[in-house]
Amino acid sequence: LNTYSARDLAHVLRVYGEEKFARRIADNVVAARAKEPFTTSARLVELVRDSIPAPARRTGGNPAKRTFQALRIEVNDELGAWERAMPAALEVLLPGGRVVVLAYQSLEDKIAKREMARVTTLELPPGLPFIPEGLAPDFTLVTRGAEQATAEEIEDNPRARSVRLRVVERVAA
Structure with missing residues (x-):
């Protein structure tokens, strides 16, 4: 999360998390970590929530679940x-x-x-x-x-x- 390029992170989110907003989330992660590296999952949850349009957040449970799934799949191969x-x-x-x-x-x-x-x-x-x-x-x-x-x-x-x-x-x- 703190080292992947926006392109690589978007790929992980899109492929492993089947995330429609992968590029937007990845770009926001890269911008946020430039200020301060990610050290808590709560910060990532908030960033993902803010990256997804409001109508899409209203369905399908927690909007960060696909992101966490993708990261888990990538890290654990x-x-x-x-x-x-x-x-x-x-x-x-x-x-x-x-x-x-x-x-x-x-x-x-x-x-x-x-x-x-x-x-x-x-x-x-x-x-x-x-x-x-x-x-x-x-x-x-x-x-x-x-x-x-x-x-x-x-x-x-x-x-x-x-x-x-x-x-x-x-x-x-």
């Missing part, structure tokens, strides 16, 4: 861990083994979806009447798309609202 873990988990499965993914944010779900699609789809000419021997994928999707929590599950556990569940199974060695 969370998506990098997902990018490394998904292929590694799929690689070590034996036939009949399954990988079950619970993704709590869209960026995690995109990685899971992409990796599962990679191992379950074939690039064959359209209209081929059969799959040639040896070309069938080694994995199959157990869930069709991402499953979401039911209203009852969300009532029991409100944090389940954002979760997406995907499952893939190895069917061949």
Whole structure:
């Protein structure tokens, strides 16, 4: 926060926080830290709130949550861990083994979806009447798309609202 350029900070906020006002927030952070480095989260919360237009602040909870999410993902390399873990988990499965993914944010779900699609789809000419021997994928999707929590599950556990569940199974060695 105190060292990234406005451009790099805006990129982090836009990509990891899916923040529409990333550039405005980043520019304001750089201007504010020129006067004094950031040492408290409260100061950042106030800056983010002031950077977002009033109508946008009225919806979606705390306006700084996307900024903090983006910073956490960047600092902890969370998506990098997902990018490394998904292929590694799929690689070590034996036939009949399954990988079950619970993704709590869209960026995690995109990685899971992409990796599962990679191992379950074939690039064959359209209209081929059969799959040639040896070309069938080694994995199959157990869930069709991402499953979401039911209203009852969300009532029991409100944090389940954002979760997406995907499952893939190895069917061949």
